[in-house]
Amino acid sequence: xxGLEFKALHKTYGSVPVIKGxxxxxxxxxxxxxxxxxxxxxxxxxxxIAGLExxxxxxxxxxxxxxxxVEPRDRGIAMVFQSYALYPHMTVYDNVGFGLKLARTxxxxxxxxxxxxxxxxxxxxxxxxxxxxLSGGQRQRVAIGRAIVRQPEVFLFDEPLSNLDAALRVDxxxxxxxxxxxxxxxxxxxxxxxxxxxxxxxxxxxxxxxxVQQVGAPIDLYQRPANLFVAGFIGSPKMNFAExxxxxxxxxxxxxxxKDISSVSVAADTSRxxxxxxxxxxxxxxxxxxxxSGTLVGGVSLVERLGNETNxxxxxPSGATWLVVLDGDHNLRGSQALQLAVDSSTVVLFxxxxxxxxxxx
Amino acid sequence: xxxxxxxxxxxxxxxxxxxxxxIPFIFIILxxxxxxxxxxxxxxxxxxxxxxxxNLVQVVTTRNWMMITAFINSxxxxxxxxxxxVVLAAMVxxxxxxxxxxxNGLIEFLILAGLMIPPAVVPTIWLMQGLKLFGTLHGMILIxxxxxxxxxxxxxxxxxxxxxxxxxxAAIIDGAxxxxxxxxIILPMLWPVTVTNIVVQSVGIFNDFTNPLYYLPGNQNATxxxxxxxxxxxxxxxxxxxxxxxxxxxxxxxxxxxxxNRQIVAGMTAGAVKG
Amino acid sequence: xxxxxxxxxxxxxxxxxxFFLPAAIIYSALFLAPTFASLYFSLTRWTLFNxxxxxxxxxxxxxxxxxxxxxxxxxxxxxxxxxxxKVVLGMGLALLLTSNIIARGYLRSVVFxxxxxxxxxxxxxxxxxxxxxQGMINQGLALIGIKGPGWxxxxxxxxxxxxxxxxxKGVGLATVIYIAGLVAIPRDYYEAARIDGAxxxxxxxxVTLPLSRPATATVITLSFIGGLRxxxxxxxxxxxxxxxxxxxxASVIYKQYQAGFYGLSTAGNVVLFVLIGIIVVPxxxxxxxxxxxx
Numbered sequence: 001x002x003g004l005e006f007k008a009l010h011k012t013y014g015s016v017p018v019i020k021g022x023x024x025x026x027x028x029x030x031x032x033x034x035x036x037x038x039x040x041x042x043x044x045x046x047x048x049i050a051g052l053e054x055x056x057x058x059x060x061x062x063x064x065x066x067x068x069x070v071e072p073r074d075r076g077i078a079m080v081f082q083s084y085a086l087y088p089h090m091t092v093y094d095n096v097g098f099g100l101k102l103a104r105t106x107x108x109x110x111x112x113x114x115x116x117x118x119x120x121x122x123x124x125x126x127x128x129x130x131x132x133x134l135s136g137g138q139r140q141r142v143a144i145g146r147a148i149v150r151q152p153e154v155f156l157f158d159e160p161l162s163n164l165d166a167a168l169r170v171d172x173x174x175x176x177x178x179x180x181x182x183x184x185x186x187x188x189x190x191x192x193x194x195x196x197x198x199x200x201x202x203x204x205x206x207x208x209x210x211x212v213q214q215v216g217a218p219i220d221l222y223q224r225p226a227n228l229f230v231a232g233f234i235g236s237p238k239m240n241f242a243e244x245x246x247x248x249x250x251x252x253x254x255x256x257x258x259k260d261i262s263s264v265s266v267a268a269d270t271s272r273x274x275x276x277x278x279x280x281x282x283x284x285x286x287x288x289x290x291x292x293s294g295t296l297v298g299g300v301s302l303v304e305r306l307g308n309e310t311n312x313x314x315x316x317p318s319g320a321t322w323l324v325v326l327d328g329d330h331n332l333r334g335s336q337a338l339q340l341a342v343d344s345s346t347v348v349l350f351x352x353x354x355x356x357x358x359x360x361x
Numbered sequence: 362x363x364x365x366x367x368x369x370x371x372x373x374x375x376x377x378x379x380x381x382x383x384i385p386f387i388f389i390i391l392x393x394x395x396x397x398x399x400x401x402x403x404x405x406x407x408x409x410x411x412x413x414x415x416n417l418v419q420v421v422t423t424r425n426w427m428m429i430t431a432f433i434n435s436x437x438x439x440x441x442x443x444x445x446x447v448v449l450a451a452m453v454x455x456x457x458x459x460x461x462x463x464x465n466g467l468i469e470f471l472i473l474a475g476l477m478i479p480p481a482v483v484p485t486i487w488l489m490q491g492l493k494l495f496g497t498l499h500g501m502i503l504i505x506x507x508x509x510x511x512x513x514x515x516x517x518x519x520x521x522x523x524x525x526x527x528x529x530x531a532a533i534i535d536g537a538x539x540x541x542x543x544x545x546i547i548l549p550m551l552w553p554v555t556v557t558n559i560v561v562q563s564v565g566i567f568n569d570f571t572n573p574l575y576y577l578p579g580n581q582n583a584t585x586x587x588x589x590x591x592x593x594x595x596x597x598x599x600x601x602x603x604x605x606x607x608x609x610x611x612x613x614x615x616x617x618x619x620x621x622n623r624q625i626v627a628g629m630t631a632g633a634v635k636g
Numbered sequence: 637x638x639x640x641x642x643x644x645x646x647x648x649x650x651x652x653x654x655f656f657l658p659a660a661i662i663y664s665a666l667f668l669a670p671t672f673a674s675l676y677f678s679l680t681r682w683t684l685f686n687x688x689x690x691x692x693x694x695x696x697x698x699x700x701x702x703x704x705x706x707x708x709x710x711x712x713x714x715x716x717x718x719x720x721x722k723v724v725l726g727m728g729l730a731l732l733l734t735s736n737i738i739a740r741g742y743l744r745s746v747v748f749x750x751x752x753x754x755x756x757x758x759x760x761x762x763x764x765x766x767x768x769x770q771g772m773i774n775q776g777l778a779l780i781g782i783k784g785p786g787w788x789x790x791x792x793x794x795x796x797x798x799x800x801x802x803x804x805k806g807v808g809l810a811t812v813i814y815i816a817g818l819v820a821i822p823r824d825y826y827e828a829a830r831i832d833g834a835x836x837x838x839x840x841x842x843v844t845l846p847l848s849r850p851a852t853a854t855v856i857t858l859s860f861i862g863g864l865r866x867x868x869x870x871x872x873x874x875x876x877x878x879x880x881x882x883x884x885x886a887s888v889i890y891k892q893y894q895a896g897f898y899g900l901s902t903a904g905n906v907v908l909f910v911l912i913g914i915i916v917v918p919x920x921x922x923x924x925x926x927x928x929x930x
Contacts, residue, residue, distance in 0.1 A: 050530075050534060051533075051534075052530050052533065052534075072533050072534050072536075073533070073534070073535070073536035073537075077534070078534065079530075079531070079534045081527045081530070081531060082527075083525055083527045085525065085527035085528050085530065085531035086531075087528060087531075087532075087546060087550075088550060089549045089550055089552075098532070098535050098545075099534075099535035099536050102535060102536040102537055102538075102541060103536055146531075146535070150535070367735070367736055367737055367738065368738055370732075370735075370737055371737045371738030371739055372738075374732060374737060374739075374743055375738075375739055375742070375743065378743055378746050378747065379746075381804070382746045382747060382749070382750065382804075383746060385761055385762070385765065388761065388765065388772065389757075389761055402770070403764050403767065403770045403771065403772070404770070404772065404775065405772050405775075449658050449659040449662070450659065452655040452656075452658070452659065453655060453656055453659045455651070455655065456651045456652065456653065456655040456656060457656075459650075459651045460649075460651040460653070468656070471663070471668070475663070475667060476861075477861055477912055477916060478671060478909050478912065479865045479886070479905065479908050479909060479912070480667060480670065480671070480905075481670045481671050481673065481674030481902060481905045481906075481909075482889060482890075482893060482901065482902075482905060483674075483677065483682070483684075483893055483898045483901050483902045483905070484669075484670035484671075484673040484674045484677055484902060485666065485667075485670040486684075487670075487673070487677075487684055487898075488665070488666070488669060488670055488673065489666075490684070492665070503662055503666055504666055506662050507662050507663050507665075507666035507667045508666075508667065510659055510662070510663055514659070529650060533650060539649060539650045539651075539652060542650050543655075564752050568752075568753070568754045568755060570754070570755060570756050570868040570871075570872075571867050571868050571871075574871075574890075575890075575893075585754075586754060586756050589754070589756050589757060589760070590756050590872065593756075593760055593872070600764065603760065604761075607754070607757040607760060607761060610754050610757060611753055611754065611757060614752040614753055614754070615749075615752075617752065618745075618749060618752050622745065622748075625752070626748065626812045626816075629751075629809060629812060629813075630812055630813050630815075630816040
């Protein structure tokens with residue numbers, strides 16, 4: 001049984017800090033996804049777990065072992081690289097079996113384990129080939145096979161699907177989910193693709209600038225973002241933001257207004273605001289609907305008709321541009337004025353420091 | 362139209378290259394087939410009678426089979442120094458490409474210096490005498506290693522730089538110990554550049570004349586190049602034997618050329634472009 | 637350093653520094669140490685057993701004795717002649733051998749093979765071929781009514797005759813370097829030039845020549861260093877003669893060594909090394925600067 005525990009992990013290169021104090025605990029068997037923009041430190045964090053990067057300060061526990069100074073091979077981990085990193089001079093069979101060979105596993109045992117892994121991944125026919133004779137998807141399988149065969153407590157994936165084409169990526173995503181179910185091991189997965197994060201994760205860790213922004217179940221992050229960064233990062237297309245002023249407060253409801261929105265009442269943590277405050281309002285493009293009595297008015301500047309939905313760029317009176325996703329097909333013309341209703345139950349308010357003001361549940 | 366022009370050009374090029382580059386070799390071969398009186402004329406003529414075998418026997422048996430000793434010496438020097446060069450240069454090239462430290466600048470400067478600066482001969486002899494290496498085969502081997510290291514290191518470093526670091530890391534995760542990464546992952550992958558290195562350095566060391574001349578005096582240690590040089594003064598009337606000797610020492614590079622032409626060209630151009 | 641790592645880096649590295657060690661020992665002992673030692677011994681009168689410090693006397697002698705000055709001039713001339721011929725002929729041959737000419741494989745092999753042949757063997761062969769009366773070259777010239785010169789016996793000519801043989805042996809290397817450079821030029825440039833209506837000459841002047849500059853830099857640098865250091869061919873063909881007419885610094889070093897003037901010989905080494913430094917370093921910098929400009 002191996003969960004992970006990070007205590008105040010820090011990493012600096014020379015004098016440049018890249019991981020600035022990460023605390024996190026991962027339960028055994030959890031599928032955890034690290035997301036964030038490039039350079040946020042998610043890969044560095046993964047490599048610190050693997051033992052490929054030193055830990056500058058803090059503690060890394062894998063299971064009940066303090067692993068800061070433990071060799072990668074003794075950490076009970078396996079890793080799948082973005083580039084697959086298959087050894088080009090070895091056959092698939094030897095690639096998968098290399099770790100076992102180094103561990104001096106006896107030959108029959110090794111053969112059995114390699115063939116088991118090959119069967120799980122349906123690549124028995126490929127065992128005698130060299131990596132150069134494989135397609136991208138096949139290489140991916142071999143890389144995963146190399147990880148499985150070590151029977152690790154923790155699997156580490158570094159953007160494993162980013163080199164595959166879109167269709168294959170969807171297939172492999174599903175296979176990974178199934179693999180997680182079958183093996184029941186802890187998996188830590190780094191990606192910048194939020195669809196992968198939303199679909200695979202039990203728990204998402206959003207990182208930015210070497211700091212954890214929020215940890216939670218995918219749907220929580222979508223519905224209850226902790227701050228402006230998470231709100232903007234999770235969900236596609238991006239959340240729309242506008243500056244608003246608090247008009248009145250009534251119990252847990254705050255009514256806000258701006259140049260563009262005549263007035264909206266939002267459930268929020270009203271204890272942390274007062275009338276007259278300037279806040280940021282966020283609303284997702286999908287939560288705006290055509291409504292002749294709506295509180296939002298704007299001019300159409302660009303329309304993308306996808307058939308099942310229509311993406312509209314809306315020019316607001318303040319000059320800001322919002323994106324609206326309307327259900328079904330709408331034949332809209334440029335500069336046409338639209339009146340929209342804001343679904344106030346999905347609106348999130350943020351204070352000046354960017355922290356969200358969600359009503360307590 | 363174009364086709365005919367290219368054929369005419371081709372024929373002209375073949376004729377020109379034949380006169381300039383092939384005839385000297387044919388001359389060598391013809392001379393090696395002649396007997397002593399005819400070879401003394403030094404003209405481009407058909408040999409009267411087949412004397413190659415006699416000439417060969419005479420060249421090989423002269424001065425107590427010195428030619429055989431020389432071939433053995435040259436072979437030993439070439440094989441051992443090339444083996445050392447491959448292993449040592451691959452080790453340096455690997456760490457130099459992977460580990461970025463402040464030392465790298467200095468090391469690269471020393472490598473470039475080694476490619477450009479001619480060795481200081483007499484101080485080297487003086488040092489080798491102190492180390493009891495002067496005039497010995499193993500001393501000669503170490504000299505060839507020292508002088509040819511920079512080129513081999515440059516070849517290896519450039520090649521290691523093209524191997525993704527992910528492979529090292531995958532091996533570490535797989536449980537490879539430090540030396541496993543080099544010997545089980547990197548070294549096997551370096552095979553193409555190792556072939557190039559072996560071929561290019563073998564030809565160079567086998568053909569080396571200047572360094573054995575300085576560091577390997579004395580007949581019992583002579584290399585084939587030295588033997589040929591000594592024959593020149595000894596046989597200045599027996600051109601048939603002189604050219605038989607030349608023919609003999611041209612055979613090893615010819616064999617290498619026939620089998621490894623591509624690797625030689627690749628190595629010389631790659632090393633040159635980097636150097 | 638901002639923060640001291642709490643983890644001691646005591647694990648053995650995957651990239652061990654001791655990998656440098658065997659190579660470093662051999663290289664330092666047999667190349668670097670003698671090179672540094674030469675700086676001192678060039679300032680001495682030296683018998684290998686003891687040395688007397690005499691300041692710059694050896695260097696003064698080097699620039700006083702006419703035959704030594706001639707050796708210096710010869711070295712530079714030899715390097716200039718061989719490297720410029722190798723650039724021009726190498727480029728020409730490479731252009732020929734990358735065009736769709738017949739028997740390309742044969743031609744490439746024939747041009748390249750001399751690179752691999754023993755220099756001493758080549759030297760001896762051409763010494764025979766260049767004999768003023770019995771040599772095949774002059775006999776061939778006589779057939780078409782030209783009286784060939786005394787290639788190696790005429791003091792004004794000897795050095796350049798050796799240089800020609802050097803070019804004969806070395807042009808193959810220049811050619812393959814140029815071929816590698818030419819092949820690397822993307823076809824797009826020629827197609828763009830063709831659409832712009834460039835003539836073959838304009839093609840060469842505005843596309844091929846500038847884009848093969850890295851190859852030119854390599855050929856010049858390599859053959860220049862080779863030319864300045866040249867010894868074996870000269871020694872096999874003329875031994876610096878007639879007189880001192882084809883002596884170079886490298887052959888002077890050997891002659892002084894044979895004569896037992898070890899200090900003077902070592903001073904020759906230092907001169908050669910300074911010569912290479914003051915010519916080749918600026919030359920490479922110039923070539924690379926231009927290259928960065930393209």
